[in-house]
Amino acid sequence: MIEPRRLRVALLGAGAVGSQVARLLLAHADELADRAGAPLDLVGIAVRDVDAPREADLPRELYTTDADTLIAGADIVIEVTGGLEPARTRILHALASGADVVTANKALLATHGSEIFDAADQVGATVAYEAAVAGAIPIIRPLRDSLAGDRVRRIMGIVNGTTNYILDRMDREGLGFDEVLAEAQRLGYAEADPTADVEAYDAAQKAAILASLAFHTSVPLDAVHREGITSVDAGVIEAARKAGYVVKLLAVCERLVDQPDAAPTGEAISVRVYPALVPREHPLASVHGANNAVFVEAEAAGDLMFYGAGAGGVQTASAVLGDVVSAARRHVAGGPGVGESTRANLPIVPIGRIRTSCQVTLEVDDKPGVLATVAGILSDGNVSIATVEQTTSGDAVARESGDAVAHLVIGTHTAREQDLADTVERLAATSAVRRVVSVLRVEGD
Amino acid sequence: MIEPRRLRVALLGAGAVGSQVARLLLAHADELADRAGAPLDLVGIAVRDVDAPREADLPRELYTTDADTLIAGADIVIEVTGGLEPARTRILHALASGADVVTANKALLATHGSEIFDAADQVGATVAYEAAVAGAIPIIRPLRDSLAGDRVRRIMGIVNGTTNYILDRMDREGLGFDEVLAEAQRLGYAEADPTADVEAYDAAQKAAILASLAFHTSVPLDAVHREGITSVDAGVIEAARKAGYVVKLLAVCERLVDQPDAAPTGEAISVRVYPALVPREHPLASVHGANNAVFVEAEAAGDLMFYGAGAGGVQTASAVLGDVVSAARRHVAGGPGVGESTRANLPIVPIGRIRTSCQVTLEVDDKPGVLATVAGILSDGNVSIATVEQTTSGDAVARESGDAVAHLVIGTHTAREQDLADTVERLAATSAVRRVVSVLRVEGD
Structure with missing residues (x-):
């Protein structure tokens, strides 16, 4: 032998x-x-x-x-x-x-x-x-080999263990962001300088890698839209829970069709990382602690999820x-290795031109006419309202004196991101709106 | 070119x-x-x-x-x-x-x-x-390639969509087995002759394939211990829910260590398919409908789960x-294909010799001394009790007349399966025990 x-x-x-x-x-x-x-x-x-x-x-x-x-x-x-x-x-x-x-x-x-x-x-x-x-978690090989005969429509990934740990603790224990971050740092889940994790730089790198592979397109890092989790406070998490959602930092890689500028196929992609509302019954919602999971929607295979430890030596x-x-x-x-394919080289659509549905939470004056004003601004901005919930914290006395505050939680139908951004800006500039508490996209609905 | x-x-x-x-x-x-x-x-x-x-x-x-x-x-x-x-x-x-x-x-x-x-x-x-x-679901390739540098300790798989659909419907809607089976047949989730699914022949085949691959051992089908789900009735599901569990048909492939008969390494394997109690917070518990999922515990990689559609053209x-x-x-x-390895060829331990922990549900006479009798039989059989819950359905009159029935739900510590089987047989033969309602292993605790 x-x-x-x-x-x-x-x-x-x-x-x-x-x-x-x-x-x-x-x-x-x-x-x-x-x-x-x-x-x-x-x-x-x-x-x-x-x-x-x-x-x-x-x-x-x-x-x-x-x-x-x-x-x-x-x-x-x-x-x-x-x-x-x-x-x-x-x-x-x-x-x-x-x-x-x-x-x-x-x-x-x-x-x-x-x-x-x-x-x-x-x-x-x-x-x-x-x-x-x-x-x-085996995810590169499944995308490259197992799904080689399929077409990926969308990937939603929880790809940063530190932020998932933080958001999960906030959700399960009702704690605040700073408190949980400090704890995560103590336990070694977060770095002394947590910027790369909490500002989603790390997740954005992984999104670029996943999207490049899944869509046979070279995705530069600066084409990935990125928002971190530092503005997600305990109130946002609590409101999400009440509405049947959990907040997760998601890397979303999406194949878009019927894009007018994307000749000849009309196909393009969007790659973005942001905290999003995920319905509680979605498989990604039950990814706890510092675990990672990548949810893949493929044309033939349907929905797949890959779950496990996201880090650790x-x-x-x-x-x-x-x-x-x-x-x-x-x-x-012998024989050549499996090369990376950039065969498709699909255009990458900037965030402003994609469509998402959102939940906008506003702190407003609790007085007559405010809801009408807010609804009017949304309507003028081409953002269509799907649900509204108003809660009032003030009592009758406060209301009399004009000091009462109400919270408006508005769920939108899918709208163009740029329209949404412009509308939120107009809302923020409206005197009856005291504060835009949060704007979170809904993913996985 | x-x-x-x-x-x-x-x-x-x-x-x-x-x-x-x-x-x-x-x-x-x-x-x-x-x-x-x-x-x-x-x-x-x-x-x-x-x-x-x-x-x-x-x-x-x-x-x-x-x-x-x-x-x-x-x-x-x-x-x-x-x-x-x-x-x-x-x-x-x-x-x-x-x-x-x-x-x-x-x-x-x-x-x-x-x-x-x-x-x-x-x-x-x-x-x-x-x-x-x-x-x-990509599971063969991850086991063969991605984990090629790791060692699998245990696989727990929901690998039969029909039975998962049935058990999930029973759990979520409180329906009975026959009712849900009929519905599954109407919807095309179950065959006219459902034997291969509900008696776990299908799951046993998949268990043999997974175990062969994961443990580099040729696992013949008749070495797979197999129990179907036909005895899982609405009461069993309800009791499981109350105890914080969900009933799933699991294919379990396990590496056993320190086996006295397994020279020279002391390693052996167990391959078995049965309905088991899975804690509600375990990732497998949230696998709904006809979906499949394979949970893998590996030495280095830790816990991984692969989730998706288990069937469909x-x-x-x-x-x-x-x-x-x-x-x-x-x-x-060119070059040779990746062959199947049976390098390890670990001995396969019969079910009687492995250790599991169980939940035993008994219908007993509601009269003094019964619990002592039952506890005595368990103790004599080397089955140690971890938890007991007794519920009584009869009223005082029934209790007077000796007609009252109580339910005993006994959680055991890990015990040898053979001891457990012998003990259950003795319990069934005891006059105060009217019926052994169910014996379900607990997995994933």
Whole structure:
């Protein structure tokens, strides 16, 4: 029997994910060899400082600061360092030297994806990135392979564990945003600087990656409309609950049809990230804690959902290893890798031109004529009202004195986002409207 | 540029799934060619009667009764006829002639899987079967590829849409089994002869396939412990609800450790299908209607869930086409297919020797000493009680006359199944116990 070729695996990075990848590669060497069709030799781990203290107990001699030499001699390069540079340069180097690449680097793919996938195409190599979106949850491979004979209509993803943890705690315990954020930071669910999570930069990167893959279109990060969750307060959550919704930060990737400007097919896409109202009976509504889930509506397959842990070193390492095994099989079998397709290259519609339905919550003077004024502004703005609920907090005395406040919760039919934005601006400028409390889109209805 | 080789695709069967596969192959030919790396030519559809009336409007000349000639000239053979023969012979024929095979035939794989996978291995071909388990939901590929670097501990699957529809309706509407079954038959969710579904033969086949794949072990169908849902009546569902559970027909595939008889690793597996109590907050509890879901607990990835439509012609066709695209890519790239691994070949532990926790509901005489008797029998049988709830329906007069009935709902700690079975038998033979209403395992706690 011919001894199968051994594959040389180089690991870039030894942080929370990298150390787990290394541990699993060594601990499960026999099983991995069996599944990959060849033994996988971890030949080195590139780090900045060989002597830094590390969690995992790995052989000292694996560490090296010479990433270039390590990459040059590898069949498979695993990049789990994060950040744009030197990750980008190193991945391009690995591809140029004939290695397949496995990466968990969402920021890099969302920013330089086209360049990297083009480079891989040139040499017929694979860039696998299951770990870049939704941690351990298999979503990249199902979208690329399982649904290869289908057409994706829409993706709604809870792809950021930190914000889901925060919104879920607020919903379940009735707590305020700041309180829960502080708790999440204490527990390690949120960073000391939570901007990337709570302002939805992280979710936007994942949305760009998912949309690119699902719609065969290169989606640059700045084409993703992004709104964070910092304006979602306890009152908004409470009002959502009463109306039968839960607030989730959603990455929405949508195929639009009958777009007048999108010749020749009339198809275009919208990619957006914002806090949205999800009906309580929707499968995404029961995604609790720091979990992630990606809900996919496909033409033939119907509705699918993929659920699991969105982060964590060992969970993410599981996704990395699945990719390593696939890359190894390809290396053994030969033949080109599966390239990224930008065949469709659908136009990306700016947020102002898509249609959504919303729930607008206003704090208004509790006096006669206010509802008529508000309804008139909506009607003038081409925003049609589906439901209205008014609650009054003031008593008769307050009402007499003109100090009474009422809350108006207005559900709209689908309207053009630009019309909605203009209308909300006009509402905010109306004297009877004290405050626009929130404007939340409804998704998954 | 070199014209890529065209691939010849033969379709066996033109029923609900087959007609949708053919329709999608023709309608999306360009997209499929792009994704597969070669144009896919549907060269023929083997049917029993060329002139039979059919739903789909496909070119007449595609139909043929000569399956053998069709298969002999094909690169990829899609088998969606169902049943054991002639499906088995035709698939073996296809593999022997060098074709890759895509099948949705769960009964065949659960019964003759080893023979078919061995035949594929011999020639380095692929047998892909995403559509055989849980319809459109990508579960085979995630288990085989995405989790290739991980280890599955446990799978809990709702893999039969008919029974989930029935149990869900009973739970949500408080209806009885017979009533809901009749309704399901009217709506086409259940067959005129519902045996395969309600007696869990269908779920058992899927359990065998999932366990074989997840544990790298050939699991024969008769090693799957099987109990149907016909004894689950409205009272059982109601009692489950009160206790915070929902009743689901679960396929459970479990890796057991520290098994004394399982040298050298101490590892073994259990594969079983039965109605079980699932806590209401478990993700599987919110799988409604005829949907399917597969919950996977993996060592590194943690908990994952895959959710979607479990059946339906076009949904299943989506899964078939994903497999066709992968098979086509392999055909274009060359190299061997991914074989089935039975490397681990773990022993399969009979149901009597595994440990579960249960809820036992008894109808007993409402008189002094009965609880003590019951508790004594449980204790003698090595079944330790975790919770007891007694409800009395009789009034004082009935109690005086000895006619009063009480219900005892006993939750056990984990116990050996054989001990539990023996104990339930002793309870049933006790004069104070009028009836053993139900014995349901608790899963997902």
